[in-house]
Structures are given as C-alpha cells and as structure tokens.
Amino acid sequence: MDWMAWTLPTAIFFATIAALLVIFTILAIRFPETPRRGILRIETTRGDRLFITLLGSAFINLAWLGVVEAYQPYALIVCLVYAAAVFRWV
Incomplete structure (x- = not known):
C-alpha cells in the first residue's frame, strides 16, 4: 500500500x-428481507440503512471537527448512537 x-x-x-x-x-x-417503513416514512432495507448511517456519520464527523474541535474519538460515540437509532427506527 x-x-x-x-x-x-x-x-x-x-x-x-x-x-x-x-x-x-x-x-x-x-x-x-422485505423493505420496512420507519420514522421517515420511506421503505428501507438493511443496505439502505447502512448507507444512511455511513452518510450521516460522515457529516457528524465533519461537524464535530469544524464546531467542537475536541478529541475526535468522542465523535465515534455519537456516530454509534446515531447508527443504533437509524437501524432501530428508520
């Protein structure tokens, strides 16, 4: 590499x-799996929710870097909570 x-x-x-x-x-x-409707009222599959999670996590990390400027691994905790919420309710 x-x-x-x-x-x-x-x-x-x-x-x-x-x-x-x-x-x-x-x-x-x-x-x-069959698509399911969540809180966003759109049908999503596991792959869709993974994509939403990855995209949202990228924005969370960028916002963390730009606004908080604190220790970056704390953003990972926020991303994990976000991922759990997406897979549970979206």
Whole structure:
C-alpha cells in the first residue's frame, strides 16, 4: 500500500467498510428481507440503512471537527448512537 501513502487508520477505515459490505451482502443472501417503513416514512432495507448511517456519520464527523474541535474519538460515540437509532427506527 505504499503507492497510495495510506496511514494505518485510513486502511482500517476502508477495510471496515469493505467488511461491512461483505457482511451485509451475505446477510441479504442468507436472510432476505422485505423493505420496512420507519420514522421517515420511506421503505428501507438493511443496505439502505447502512448507507444512511455511513452518510450521516460522515457529516457528524465533519461537524464535530469544524464546531467542537475536541478529541475526535468522542465523535465515534455519537456516530454509534446515531447508527443504533437509524437501524432501530428508520
């Protein structure tokens, strides 16, 4: 990976997203799901909720960096709470 000049945290980040995509693909094959309606009143599947979670987490981290300027791992806690809420109610 030297040609990309990745740091270890960057590699872990993208490996985690790749692993999530593989896991969600396996889940979709093994346990097909029908879309459900949540609080947003749109039909979503597990993959849709994963996308909403990843997109929202990116915005949470950017806002955290721009507004709070505090220790960044605290943003991870906010993102985990957000992810739990998305998978539960969206």
